[in-house]
Amino acid sequence: MNERSEECPWFEQAVLDMLPELVGTARRLTRNREDAEDLVAEAITRAWVHRATLKEREHFTGWIIRILTNLFLSQRRSEGSHPHESLEVDEDFSLYERLHQPFLLWWSTPEQDFLDRLLREDLIRAIEVLPEPFRMVVLMADVEGQSYGEIAESLCVPIGTIRSRLARGRALLQRALWEHACDAGLRSESPERRPSSHG
Amino acid sequence: MDKLNVMTCEEALRSLAAYLDDELAGDERQNVQRHLDVCRSCYSRAEFERRLKFELRKLGKDDVPVGFEQRVRRLLQSFTPSADTVPKDH
Numbered sequence: 001m002n003e004r005s006e007e008c009p010w011f012e013q014a015v016l017d018m019l020p021e022l023v024g025t026a027r028r029l030t031r032n033r034e035d036a037e038d039l040v041a042e043a044i045t046r047a048w049v050h051r052a053t054l055k056e057r058e059h060f061t062g063w064i065i066r067i068l069t070n071l072f073l074s075q076r077r078s079e080g081s082h083p084h085e086s087l088e089v090d091e092d093f094s095l096y097e098r099l100h101q102p103f104l105l106w107w108s109t110p111e112q113d114f115l116d117r118l119l120r121e122d123l124i125r126a127i128e129v130l131p132e133p134f135r136m137v138v139l140m141a142d143v144e145g146q147s148y149g150e151i152a153e154s155l156c157v158p159i160g161t162i163r164s165r166l167a168r169g170r171a172l173l174q175r176a177l178w179e180h181a182c183d184a185g186l187r188s189e190s191p192e193r194r195p196s197s198h199g
Numbered sequence: 200m201d202k203l204n205v206m207t208c209e210e211a212l213r214s215l216a217a218y219l220d221d222e223l224a225g226d227e228r229q230n231v232q233r234h235l236d237v238c239r240s241c242y243s244r245a246e247f248e249r250r251l252k253f254e255l256r257k258l259g260k261d262d263v264p265v266g267f268e269q270r271v272r273r274l275l276q277s278f279t280p281s282a283d284t285v286p287k288d289h
Contacts, residue, residue: 012275019271024261037267041274048278065259096247111247115254123258141220142255148222167216174251 011051014060015044025065028139029072031128039075043068065144070154073136089134091167095174114181126176134169141166206234211241219248 015022022043026036047054047064054063099111127135127143136155140146141162148166152159206214211234217223218231235242 007280008275008278011278012272015271015275016268019263019268020260023263023267024259027261028258037264037270040267041270044271044274094244095251096244100243100247111243115247115250118254120254120258123254127255127258138255142252143259145256145259148220163217170216 007051010057011048014057015047015064018061018064021061021065022068025068025139025144026072028124028127028143029069039068039072043071046071062146066146066150066154069140069144069146073154089168089171090175091171093171093175093178095178098178118177122177122180126173126180129176130169130172133165134172137162137165138169138173142170205237206230208234208238208241211235211238212244215241215245215248219245219252 019040022040023036026039026043027033030036030039043064047067050067054060095114096111099114101110127138130138137151140151140154141148146154148159148162152162155162211231214223214227214231218228223231235245
């Protein structure tokens with residue numbers, strides 16, 4: 001008799017369909033290809049063992065991504081990682097305001113041009129250098145698409161903390177993108193281009 | 200009484216992240232939406248933030264190396280309905 005019931009082929013196909021998302025998310029979390037592959041394999045195994053907790057098959061994507069992320073967080077905790085978040089961050093930094101210079105608007109849309117030229121590698125680099133507490137919430141909210149409530153539950157912190165970390169993480173991310181654009185010569189931070197309202 | 204108000208730009212921008220994250224509901228959400236409907240500057244800012252979020256979302260998907268896909272296929276083949284332990288070889 002075949003031991004593999006009809007749920008095996010379904011689970012296999014669902015995992016294989018999701019593999020690019022699992023690999024991408026794991027690489028962003030671990031910042032390392034080999035660790036990412038081990039994390040994905042472990043998450044798939046855990047998902048299979050706990051498959052009864054998946055109530056609706058249509059929610060498979062969010063469910064297995066959360067398993068993967070929670071597994072990563074659990075591994076980090078067991079390694080004794082205690083990230084600090086006392087870093088001072090200018091939450092008001094806005095990439096849009098840096099780019100949106102009124103005198104430039106006569107002849108272009110600089111913020112759209114910036115996004116058109118933005119490379120995937122630029123974004124990955126900007127996320128990777130974020131301090132850990134901010135990197136995690138930006139990844140979970142913006143890359144994985146988790147809700148504030150889901151992130152708060154995984155990180156065991158109040159939703160207010162998630163809002164705060166997200167605001168600071170996004171500000172740091174936008175500042176990193178701005179500085180990269182200046183370094184790459186895509187933008188000049190000369191005084192005449194510097195907005196007066198935000199520092 | 201109509202609870203919907205046209206927000207100031209400052210108020211709308213303070214709620215913009217939660218609005219774009221789909222974390223606002225009811226009147227709060229409608230007030231931001233109403234402001235964006237009438238304020239070109241904030242609408243433009245919202246579109247920029249929305250597109251940046253879209254670009255970030257795409258980072259959650261990478262090409263899968265052939266060797267790793269084979270490893271996953273082997274792992275999946277090792278699962279049986281009675282499996283409730285972590286296989287040793289993955």
